Amino acid sequence: MAKLLQIFAVLCALAVLTLWFGLGAHSGWTKTQVATQHIDPVTEIPYSEMKPGFVPGVDFLAAGLLGAGLFFVIGFGISKLQKKKTTS
């Protein structure tokens, strides 16, 4: 159980890091809308069109790593308790 939690925590941390790096390592806040740039052919006005999209930011990275860390600590705590039980 403890080992499983710790493996899950490491996998979580890796997944969060992969997602954050893979989607651009955005150093701002998480975005749920992505802007695409266009130019109107007649008026030549540049405009951006917002479309739903997900760009993980530093808040996503922090929350993900914190969650993974929490799982790891819980797993570590459980393994300590289990060791105490077996020695006593």
Place this chain on the structure above:
Amino acid sequence: MKLSHSLAVAAAFVTAAHAEPLSFDFKDPKGVNNVVFKLDAPLESINGTANGISGAITVDPANPGTASGKIVVATESLSVANPMMKEHMLGEQWLNAKANPEITFEVKKISDIQKSGDKGEADVTGIFTLNGVSKEITVEAKVTYLPGRLAERSPQKTPGDLLVIRSKFEIKRSDFNIQPGKNLDKVSDEIELELAIAGAAPKG
């Protein structure tokens, strides 16, 4: 020769009689009209757009100095990429969009006009209203008049003219009572605004 001269004079009079002010509606059905806002504070840079633009400008293309009208931006249309930041921006503490649903600029005076064909530049003085506070400001504007080009942007091929206005200017949020002096490390006092809008004047 005399007849052709008289016809030319008559044609000039007819043209002059028709050179009356045109009313350009800035509610763009394509949703292209936009205002970009940028705030660059030491700890955070905020960029966003607003596209809820409406209003009308009445202008005689032959005499642009007499232009008048008002451009309106729906406060609720201000958008930033982060939804929580948008909620804060439109909330009571900042722009209070419910109490102040419109940001407006009412044209009062056009000066220093430099015309070159269908393009021109001028200083536009008007009343800028934000967060319920009105202040007279003067901004530089670049204007392009596109006669007969409305049909190219209209699905119904409506004949008419287009007027494109571009302007870049800066305001201070403290001048408009938006949390003056607060959170300056993350929300700068200076707000850079970049306006690019097109108005349509249908004919016939």
